[in-house]
Amino acid sequence: MITVVGEALLDLVSNGERDVFTAHPGGSPANTAVGLARLGLPVTLATQLGDDLAGRLVREHLGSSGVALQLLPSPAPQTSLALAAVDDDGGATYDFRLSWDVAGIPRLPPECVCVHTGSLAAARPPGYAAIDELLRTYGPSREISVSFDPNIRPSLIGSREDERRRMERQVPHCDIVKVSAEDLHWLHPGQEAAAIARRWLSWGPALVIVTLGADGAWALNHAADTRVGSIPATVIDTVGAGDAFSAGLLAALHSTGLLGVGSHGLLAAMDEGALRSAVTHAARVAALTCSRAGADPPTRQELENWHSRT
Secondary structure (H helix, E strand, C coil): CEEEECCCEEEEEECCCCCCEEEEEECHHHHHHHHHHHCCCCEEEEECCCCCHHHHHHHHHHHHHCCEEEECCCCCCCCEEEEEEECCCCCEEEEEECCCCCCCCCCCCCCCCEEEEEHHHHCCCCCHHHHHHHHHHHCCCCCCEEEEECCCCHHHCCCHHHHHHHHHHHHHHCCEEEEEHHHHHHHCCCCCHHHHHHHHHHCCCCEEEEECHHHCEEEEECCCEEEECCCCCCCCCCCCHHHHHHHHHHHHHHHCCCCCCCHHHHHHCCCHHHHHHHHHHHHHHHHHHHCCCCCCCCCHHHHHHHHHHC
């Protein structure tokens, strides 16, 4: 089982028409949980939701996708909202109304082989303290794999210097780090993404993957590195693409026994072929997601059918 910890919210997406929005349940961790469930993995999302219309829509979406829900303790739970505007190239800009004030995260069940977290839940006070504690608890133990996606939102977080310090605090506790080149360039203007990724790898992770948008992705561990080009697809929008990539990556690693007790060394020693296979699977999941409106990751059968036609 995989546990995902972080925000779930309702995306209100504008398609360019005035005052017209389409509601899509989302939030980076929630999208990743849905992606994992649709790919056939048992997954629980530990999150905060309010007892309101937006919360009910998110609950229905998670349940219909096969995601088990664990509500985290909060003094005043509300469901977060994100207003998203999609441009002509399918890119999205966001205006968030975020609530993340969880009081703590219960101990993960023994059947959990991996915990995935990141995004706003790991960055926004006061709830980020619970994520810090989660990483400190499980990162050094190597009892389960720890996966992390910073998914930085500059308008909602601290200064660059604050965020650099946060990465120095959180990244060393992780086995797997997936980060976009855009995030790395924001954190360290003028520095090469590859150099930053190698520095992060030296802090302790077994595996670092840098997504490159339309240029694919680059992965490196302590034994090899590989570059995978983008998978051709007709892009409707890119909402949830990075989250779908994370789901595809974790699904690929899970299928080859690379998550759980003792997996840190195995992840660190993956050869170039194994890296390429995992990242290619992740890129396919992301590409198919981009061909559909909203954060709508594919089922395993949809992915297999699409791959057989391309």
